[in-house]
Amino acid sequence: MSKGSATLRFTRLTPDGGAETVDRPLAEEVPVAIEYNGAGYAVLMATPTDMSDLVQGFSLAERLVTREDALLDIDVHDTGAGIVARATLPPHRSDALLDRVRHRASDSSCGLCGIENLEQAIRPLPRVRAMSRADRVAIFRALDELRDHQPLNAATGAAHAAAWVDADGAIRLAREDVGRHNAFDKLIGAMRRMGAGWDGGFALLSSRCSYELVEKAVLADCPLLVTISAPTRLAAERAAEAGLPLVVLARPDALLAHSHDNPPL
Template sequence: MAGLKGEQQVQVLRRQGAGLEPAEDQVADEVAVALVYNGLSHVVMMATPDNLEDFALGFSLSEGIIERPQQVYGMDVVQHPLGLEVQIELATERFESLKHRRRNLAGRTGCGLCGAESLAQAIGTPQKVVPAPMPSAKAIEHALTQLRLHQPLQVSTGAVHGAALCDARGDVLLVREDVGRHNALDKLIGAIADAESALQQVDVFVLITSRASFEMVHKCAAANLGALVAVSAPTALAIEQANKAGMQLVGFARPGRHVIYTETDPHPLKNKENSHVA
């Protein structure tokens, strides 16, 4: 059974030129994590086994299982030979709602739709967000520079995604990591919901170390996070859904360039500098 710190040390053979030599390497943990609501197992995801309370809370919010953190009365993480269970005590009305629309998911890393019962359920309509300003080019550059300093697991293993909450200047306020990009974002959403209200402000943006799929847009919208910046590309559906949500969406964020994909900008003059950055 993997450890609970997110990584472990393994013995390897490392090729150096024409020879092989024994060495040690740090690898990311990936374990089965079951989310169990009031005794009912709802979903099993492959995840990095750290910050699991944040993961469970963020997943519950981003999937609409709860509407606010106070509807979770308690959590316990229980270890089993084959994985981990997060046992969640849910408010009665939310548990009844969950039973009516229950999905039977068995998610692999990066899977966000397994078990959806219909196309309408799979795609859905994103929640409208409170309009957020487009992150400035300077803020995005600064956040990209800072992010690596806040990703110890990625630096150590090279195998995990990160999701960061950044302020208007690009300072990184909070980061969560996971082998799954959806999981990293859920962990961040849970951490934000559980943190002081100072983190729950409009003038922030989320930076993710992955592509921006429509599920990532939906999760940010569900958490009322109005600006999403991805280091890789968005999908066409993500762009469509971001526009419906009134969300700012930026892709291909790299030092010196990025691409703006959405039409929404509450401060077009203030952010005029962004219009020439691509």
């Protein structure tokens, strides 16, 4: 089995009273402790693959680095009980780290602290600068190909995928994880590591469209976000605020397109 899965024995029961022993792969999920500049910052539950990509994408989503910053120096260690990923931020991002740590550690039982935490939860977003050239034909092509880029989900039925798709609908890169946020962070981190831009394409996610995923897309300057399931209202509002076109409930037979600034695909 791959590092992302392990096998467990089950008893398969049928309505007619039948029973048989089967071995089934299960997706791995382990704690991942992320440290910056020697200080603990967060613990995620994630599939233990593509850890450096995960930290790169997570750091961008947390606004500890920007689109223009250089890649982080990351060391990944498997402790047996989980994974520790140690990242070093550039000196000019030290204030951003201190600010985020202060808000994450603040006591929300205090009225003023609670207000500050709410403001941190819904922070202003930059505008999306990139433009997608993809049309509906490209999106339907990517939907048809996505299954071929989900080996972990094919084996376990328990993993989300995030894919970088070019303007013609060809999937250029994909990442999987038990968490939809982790899968997108891994994809964004891998693209940063490769020095790859969206090149007129889009991101395709095998999940619903939450506001966190919208924010990750905007911070990565993704020009179009396509998700298999529906958005929340907050996700749609945040996307409109940043000028991010959405395609949701994307299925092989139909999809819903929404853009605040431009006509549908």
